[in-house]
Amino acid sequence: SEEWTQSKGIAGQSEWSEYFPDCGGSSQSPVDVITTQTKYDPSLVPVTPLGYSQHGNQPFSMHNNGHTVIVELPEWMGLGGLPWFFTAVQLHLHWGNGAPGRGGSEHTINGRSSDAELHVVHYNAELYPNMSAAMTQRDGLAVLGILIETGDETNPGFNNILNYMSRIRHSDQRAFIPAFDVQSLLPKDLGRYYRYNGSLTTPPCYQSVIWTMFHERVQISKAQLLKMEMMLYSSKIQEADRMLLQDNFRITQPLNHRVIFASFS
Numbered sequence: 001s002e003e004w005t006q007s008k009g010i011a012g013q014s015e016w017s018e019y020f021p022d023c024g025g026s027s028q029s030p031v032d033v034i035t036t037q038t039k040y041d042p043s044l045v046p047v048t049p050l051g052y053s054q055h056g057n058q059p060f061s062m063h064n065n066g067h068t069v070i071v072e073l074p075e076w077m078g079l080g081g082l083p084w085f086f087t088a089v090q091l092h093l094h095w096g097n098g099a100p101g102r103g104g105s106e107h108t109i110n111g112r113s114s115d116a117e118l119h120v121v122h123y124n125a126e127l128y129p130n131m132s133a134a135m136t137q138r139d140g141l142a143v144l145g146i147l148i149e150t151g152d153e154t155n156p157g158f159n160n161i162l163n164y165m166s167r168i169r170h171s172d173q174r175a176f177i178p179a180f181d182v183q184s185l186l187p188k189d190l191g192r193y194y195r196y197n198g199s200l201t202t203p204p205c206y207q208s209v210i211w212t213m214f215h216e217r218v219q220i221s222k223a224q225l226l227k228m229e230m231m232l233y234s235s236k237i238q239e240a241d242r243m244l245l246q247d248n249f250r251i252t253q254p255l256n257h258r259v260i261f262a263s264f265s
């Protein structure tokens with residue numbers, strides 16, 4: 001597929017729809033959650049991570065794809081609390097550039113960004129045979145979004161990923177990391193969240209994602225955030241022209257006809 005980048009900022013992102021028409025659709029992600037305009041839906045039960053803590057002994061594969069760092073998840077991990085069972089596929093992160101100002105989260109709440117954002121991607125295993133079949137369908141994917149803030153304390157759960165990121169600093173590098181409890185990356189309160197229908201936040205921007213954005217943010221240290229900001233967009237053979245992989249977030253998209261539901265009032 002065509003090359004695309006976030007690094008040209010807003011200008012680059014507005015060109016995505018030339019090659020990926022869905023990126024110009026009317027149900028795109030991320031969005032700004034304006035809390036006073038959300039609609040309380042009492043039917044929204046807590047999401048339930050299934051098998052997230054049963055990580056087993058097989059190492060997880062982690063790689064730098066030039067856009068983010070991806071950790072592949074075993075197929076027995078999944079998500080309950082939605083109308084269908086969703087199988088976990090991978091998790092990845094979005095971050096900024098370390099400068100004061102806008103953080104690197106994709107979703108914002110009442111116009112405010114967070115420093116980074118974790119996404120755990122799942123596909124609808126009741127309706128579709130695999131990720132590629134599901135990713136083009138309206139109810140195909142479920143992504144959990146966790147807003148990340150920096151503070152003074154180290155988050156030991158995130159060290160399961162961050163401590164190994166220097167091994168895959170360059171684009172296309174891969175490493176095997178010890179299996180870990182994926183639930184340790186999530187906020188404690190899985191009952192309070194925002195829910196809306198949106199898209200992949202990168203090309204091809206398929207409008208196939210049931211988004212769950214948790215109300216509770218998780219905290220990591222400044223030193224931990226720095227490990228994300230050290231990643232490279234360039235590959236090993238481009239050593240002479242190193243490029244930092246930073247600001248790998250998409251700007252917020254118009255809500256249009258959509259309503260964002262809240263599981264709490």
Ligand code: SG4
Nearest residue numbers: 065067068092119121143199200201202
């Ligand atoms: C990142 O670019 C990942 O590299 C992609 O994963 C991911 O696409 C994409 O973000 C969009 O996901 O949760 N931010 S998002 O909407 O998971 C998919 C891969 O390319 C399909 C494997």
Ligand code: ZN
Nearest residue numbers: 092094119201
């Ligand atoms: Zn993402």
